Amino acid sequence: MNRSGGELKPVEVLEVLWRELKDNYPMMEYAGFLDDSLLDEYRGRVMEASDWASAYRLMEELVNRLNDYHTRLEWPGKPVLLTPPIRLTLVEEGVIAVLEADKSTSLKPGDVVLAVDDVDAMKTFQGLLERAFGATVYARRRWALTQMLLGKPGSRVKLTVYRLGAGVFDVRLVRRRWSRGGKVVSYRRLNAEAGYIRIAAFLEGAGFTKLFDDALEALRETRYLVIDVRDNGGGSDGSAEAVIGRFIDRPVLCSISFLRRPGTNVYDKAVAVAKPRGPWRYKGRVAVLINAGCCSACEHFVSGMREAGALLVGEPTTGACGWSRRINLPGGAVLYVSKTFPIHGKTPSPLNGIRPHVEVRLSLRDLREGRDKVLETALEALEVEGGWFEPPDFDLSLL
Structure with missing residues (x-):
């Protein structure tokens, strides 16, 4: 419910979120936001969102434009997404390769990932990189490579992989929590x-x-x-x-x-x-x-x-x-802001x-x-x- 007693709308949450960012974020201008143009860019998109989940994802996208890992948006029902127990990297040859992998996956460091769920891996990576989150090119690459693998816990992802001496093959991995172990x-x-x-x-x-x-x-x-x-x-x-x-x-x-x-x-x-x-x-x-x-x-x-x-x-x-400061937003969402x-x-x-x-x-x-x-x-x-x-x-x- 909004202040006037009517049904709360996603765009109203967006307006409050933006005001809180302007009042609390330490350096909006340094991040490139000199006026309300970013709010204007997202207002129409949020108003057209089909449901609250879609609207919140758009608001999260706005927050991510600050490229600040201490500033993030949480909301009721926000899905938990996991990757399979592997990490990818972009090597100097310009291809996507396995950096490390749990023994259960049968993958090895240096395996080249050609496709994810039958979609060209490099094209997917380049598309994600255009809207990637992170302060540096290395951080944005890291984010995009993780996003390629994310999905619901327990779901499966198919990777098409090339291994030197073994050729091309497919592996199907389960998305789950993964601890690399080791001492502090x-x-x-x-x-x-x-x-x-x-x-x-x-x-x-x-x-x-x-x-x-x-x-x-x-x-x-x-x-x-x-x-x-x-x-x-x-x-x-x-x-x-x-x-x-x-x-x-x-x-x-x-x-x-x-x-x-x-x-x-x-x-x-x-x-x-x-x-x-x-x-x-x-x-x-x-x-x-x-x-x-x-x-x-x-x-x-x-x-x-x-x-x-x-x-x-x-x-x-x-x-x-x-x-980081916690700020409660209307409707149960929470903004954590640097x-x-x-x-x-x-x-x-x-x-x-x-x-x-x-x-x-x-x-x-x-x-x-x-x-x-x-x-x-x-x-x-x-x-x-x-x-x-x-x-x-x-x-x-x-x-």
């Missing part, structure tokens, strides 16, 4: 001089900090260290800062965020700084492996490590505005992400041979004398 923090020696630490998420609390400290202690005598945060979706900024603290002898800047006061153009500045921590600091060379799966607190970590002098290797992070506009290093990360010093693209050969080209590239760069990126001379007192 794991580590190993790569060789006599180099260590490797994998951080899957920045969990909050002393337990996470101890896990990392134990891993670092085990690799204390190494000359080189690789920290892998690929596909780390974030967690606690404080935990990210605690890790950074083991690599610095002075405070370093992680981010500067501008928190918008709702309904105004007044912003409060928040400066996040990592400080030295622990009984000793690692003095060897450090590389951080990143990709478009690095989000939120993980970008906070990547930014701080870059300021600390670490070498970033891989592909750009996704980038977004920060934190609250802050962050700067990581010297560049706003929204719509940019954080770029690596060394960008790496995978090839079919890399996947088929089981090579981790990003890790190999990082090790090679660390071992080159003069290849170390010194911490910038940044005076925090200026903030």
